[in-house]
Amino acid sequence: MSAWNEALVLLGKDMRRHWFNWVLTLVLFTFIALNAGSLMEILEGEVRTFPFFLLDFYFMMITPVIGCPWYSGKFTQSTIQQLRFLRSLPVSVDGLVLSRMLLVFLRAVLNGSIFYLVIYLMSDVMQAELGGRYIWYVLIGTGYTLFFSSWYPYWETLAHRPLSIWLSSVIFLAGFAVLAMLFWWVLDVQVIETVIRIAREHGPLASVISLALGLLGSWFWAWLTKKRLMSDQIY
Amino acid sequence: MSTDTHALELRGVTKFFESFELGPIDLELERGYVMALVGSNGSGKSTLFRLLMNQYPPDKGEVFVRGRRYRDGEVKIRQRIGFVPDAAIGHDEMNAIQLNDFLSHWYPTWDRQCFYDLLTRFEIDPKKRIGNLSRGMQRRVMIACAFAFDSDLLLLDEPTANLDPFAVRAVLDEISAYMDGGDRAVLIATHSMDEVRRIADYVAFLHRGQLLGVFEKDALLDSWKEIWVERLPEGAEELPGVVAVEPGVPGRLVTKECRATEQSLLRELVPILKVQTLELDEILAYLMPKRRREGRR
Numbered sequence: 001m002s003a004w005n006e007a008l009v010l011l012g013k014d015m016r017r018h019w020f021n022w023v024l025t026l027v028l029f030t031f032i033a034l035n036a037g038s039l040m041e042i043l044e045g046e047v048r049t050f051p052f053f054l055l056d057f058y059f060m061m062i063t064p065v066i067g068c069p070w071y072s073g074k075f076t077q078s079t080i081q082q083l084r085f086l087r088s089l090p091v092s093v094d095g096l097v098l099s100r101m102l103l104v105f106l107r108a109v110l111n112g113s114i115f116y117l118v119i120y121l122m123s124d125v126m127q128a129e130l131g132g133r134y135i136w137y138v139l140i141g142t143g144y145t146l147f148f149s150s151w152y153p154y155w156e157t158l159a160h161r162p163l164s165i166w167l168s169s170v171i172f173l174a175g176f177a178v179l180a181m182l183f184w185w186v187l188d189v190q191v192i193e194t195v196i197r198i199a200r201e202h203g204p205l206a207s208v209i210s211l212a213l214g215l216l217g218s219w220f221w222a223w224l225t226k227k228r229l230m231s232d233q234i235y
Numbered sequence: 236m237s238t239d240t241h242a243l244e245l246r247g248v249t250k251f252f253e254s255f256e257l258g259p260i261d262l263e264l265e266r267g268y269v270m271a272l273v274g275s276n277g278s279g280k281s282t283l284f285r286l287l288m289n290q291y292p293p294d295k296g297e298v299f300v301r302g303r304r305y306r307d308g309e310v311k312i313r314q315r316i317g318f319v320p321d322a323a324i325g326h327d328e329m330n331a332i333q334l335n336d337f338l339s340h341w342y343p344t345w346d347r348q349c350f351y352d353l354l355t356r357f358e359i360d361p362k363k364r365i366g367n368l369s370r371g372m373q374r375r376v377m378i379a380c381a382f383a384f385d386s387d388l389l390l391l392d393e394p395t396a397n398l399d400p401f402a403v404r405a406v407l408d409e410i411s412a413y414m415d416g417g418d419r420a421v422l423i424a425t426h427s428m429d430e431v432r433r434i435a436d437y438v439a440f441l442h443r444g445q446l447l448g449v450f451e452k453d454a455l456l457d458s459w460k461e462i463w464v465e466r467l468p469e470g471a472e473e474l475p476g477v478v479a480v481e482p483g484v485p486g487r488l489v490t491k492e493c494r495a496t497e498q499s500l501l502r503e504l505v506p507i508l509k510v511q512t513l514e515l516d517e518i519l520a521y522l523m524p525k526r527r528r529e530g531r532r
Binding site: 001006009013016017078081082083084085086087088089090091092093230231232 | 250285288290291292309310311313314318320324325326327328329333337338340341342
């Protein structure tokens with residue numbers, strides 16, 4: 001069986017195993033999108049207040065996890081046990097890693113579709129500023145999502161050690177906080193506004209570059225995950 | 236190069252952990268034989284099985300399965316190994332019907348009907364979620380999985396733990412039937428003397444990550460005995476084969492060379508009351524101090 005065939009079988013198993021989590025995540029991103037859509041209204045104002053920074057931070061934090069499941073202790077525990085089970089079967093590591101990456105991609109597409117659709121419907125700014133070019137905004141965001149969400153398969157190989165989970169999660173959050181502050185206070189770049197402008201002026205090119213970087217990031221995380229699965233570190 | 240007459244071969248296999256070291260282990264299991272792996276909890280048995288399944292890559296040494304190394308094709312090697320790990324995990328959301336379907340993707344020789352027959356034999360409800368089964372029942376499912384395809388080697392990590400005596404008998408019967416296939420081999424971790432007696436050809440003792448020795452079962456059971464005597468002779472500790480002496484009336488001697496000890500006792504005109512085979516854990520316990528003494532020399 002090829003790695004692709006293996007990955008599709010495993011993807012089907014994961015979807016049957018965690019169907020409730022898939023539904024829950026879709027609902028969650030609908031709710032987040034409603035919230036984000038209402039926050040978008042501040043883009044219409046002239047005065048730049050703290051919430052504006054919060055909007056940037058909000059997007060920078062949420063967009064990277066669009067392709068990830070909804071975490072819980074029980075979920076991660078069952079995930080790591082599943083990985084251990086699969087590593088006792090004649091499943092290639094390539095097939096296993098590919099299945100986890102496809103899982104991220106599929107979730108990114110499903111959750112991202114809901115997320116961006118709701119925001120578009122809720123936000124007059126997006127409709128007025130971008131119209132049909134909103135698709136470029138979505139694709140730029142999707143590249144960013146792929147780059148960081150593909151971190152998830154690597155993260156779940158840490159899931160047998162609670163300290164590793166918390167530490168890596170804190171680092172992940174702190175990293176985006178630092179990044180948002182860097183954009184705002186050092187580089188003087190307002191992230192959402194800038195992405196809207198890029199989508200309007202250089203949409204196709206920026207989308208291709210963003211998706212390419214997203215896939216490059218996915219490849220990097222897949223490589224790291226494979227190394228980890230081939231070692232004894234998930235036990 | 237390893238020869239493929241060996242079902243399994245370990246050469247200097249070593250694995251380091253923060254507080255535990257397994258090996259170096261040199262071990263050979265030829266085709267057509269069953270080897271029992273005996274060791275106390277924490278001796279490294281499950282770690283050894285994970286090394287054999289390439290879940291843990293060794294830090295030193297090499298594992299050969301039928302002369303092949305995992306780096307030459309992990310998937311193909313695993314397709315020919317029936318493995319029962321120490322715990323049933325990772326498929327609790329499925330019932331046995333779904334598991335049958337899922338596993339048939341990975342093993343080219345998977346036999347669905349054989350799996351169902353085994354489920355029937357082990358009295359497992361195929362429609363019940365595996366996560367809702369008792370631990371003993373989950374164990375039976377794992378065992379059914381290991382026997383439901385054509386394999387060359389069975390790696391069974393305490394397969395009969397949590398099983399009732401009837402199920403144990405059924406499992407041992409399955410292993411015996413499996414070995415009728417001739418060219419196969421089994422490595423089974425166990426604490427049970429009865430299991431060793433019934434199915435093993437060789438016994439390997441593992442203690443704190445170190446292999447204390449591999450013994451031919453019949454020779455082991457014939458030679459390691461406890462001998463009850465009316466009175467202990469002078470210098471009983473020095474008699475050939477004696478590894479332990481318990482004074483009293485009657486006295487008790489533990490020997491690793493029963494025949495030689497018996498002859499010496501007869502020469503000393505000491506009446507022998509009873510000769511009994513030792514339990515595996517007792518033999519293991521006597522092997523340990525022996526090893527420590529040798530280590531100090």
